[in-house]
Amino acid sequence: MGEKRETELRSGLEPALIAVTALILTLFSLTAWPAMADPCMAIPDKGPLPAYLTKGSNFSGPVVYVGDGDSLCVALGSGPEHWIEVRISDFYAPELREQGGGDAKRALEKIALGKKADCVSGKRSYDRIVAHCRISGTSIGDQMRAAGIREGGRGR
Template identity: 35%
Template structure:
């Protein structure tokens, strides 16, 4: 219990630091990318755009790993385009699991899941699109 509280306090502190510094992606997500096939788990502490997010593997930014969501085929029923707001609504501050599928331009490409569902697919849901309109 104490360990979980300590980790939570560290993550809250890291999020506060992020808000105070206004740092950009190049200076915030500084963790080393794991190799292809590796799986990472942690809270999403930054959403960079509709395709990229940072998964916290620890409390400090040198333990935050930036990943790009792997492409998935569009469902015919999806009429809502994924955008940064919908990714924020779905993933920000949520614990996700990402399996590294490859790499492009030095950035790991991953399939990420939240409660067993694809994060990419969840961003195309009408509720995520609507909730995402409130995010800047």
């Protein structure tokens, strides 16, 4: 094949190669990846629960992170080593990958992120505490329901 013909073939393939590459990158960017681990580190993965989180203990602080529609971090001090991961006790949001899960997370962010949460600890659940929390005197679960978020997570 002549040099001119090879150049014509290459120049004809370039737009197709660019289009295929763009398609692959687009599909790659739409792929659901596992969620990053939460940044709350006050409760160890293993070992005893901090004494200040025994059942019935009160704690409060700003909500600094929302993991999904029913879990968040309450800061008791600066830095993740002082952030308590809380599983909201009175609301069971759909899982993030389920229908309504993203809406539940966005609603919880709007309701809680940056606001002071007043909580009463319940039982331990893995590296988090199940707690009943209020913002401005109203239960977070009640606020989620008032926002029209349906329940439906694994806890129901």
